[in-house]
Amino acid sequence: MMSTPMTIFQVAGRAMSAQLVRMNTTASNLANAGNSAGSAEAAYKTMKPVFRTSFDQASGMATVDVERVVTAGEAPTKRYDPANPMADKDGNVFDAAVDESRELVDMMETARGYQNNVEVMQTAKSLIIDTLKLGR
């Protein structure tokens, strides 16, 4: 794949898919906010993608890839709630460690990043079409 020089469409397209992965993790985090589990291991933990620059020597351009998705953030919080059917033998449940306001901020930043890449792709497309019409 690296044998041919990267095009501007690949740069913007791969950045868009990376932002989409980030949006998916944010959606999972928000969907699981407020969940509780019977043990600290089973409780949901915040997921975050790790972005890494992928540099193309042939074209001098750089795009972004998702290297992996990691669990990040705080440990699940222990709460005493013996009435909960999920409670362990001591009567504790473990709430998912999701910071909702941080996830919402992340979601907005992701949407902005995605939109910017769409804009780049549209501009590049119209300029290339104009170049093809040269001399007509």
Add this chain to the structure above:
Amino acid sequence: MAGDSLFGVHGAALQVRSQRMGVLASNIANSSTPGFKARDIDFQAALQSLEGGSATGIGAATKYRVPTQTSMDGNTVELNAEQTAFAENAVQYQTTLSFLNGRIGQITRALKGE
């Protein structure tokens, strides 16, 4: 060479504009990658070295951007600056295209003898 005199400086200018569009698109694509250093092409230097016939022309004129404000994750992409530069470059690309179109029209008219 005939090609050089036909389009003058605009052939090389279009090449630099196109390269710069790719570099700015890379910056925008990496706007949320930690540690990414934004780059830009010095148009005048790139054009001069292309006109001088140097092989490494555009690569040597690609410089790292100096951020007005640094961020904690080491990323030096400032989205507002990148968006402005990208829009500016797109307009300049179109300007170069219309120069080329005008030249082609001129030559075509001369050939037809209208």
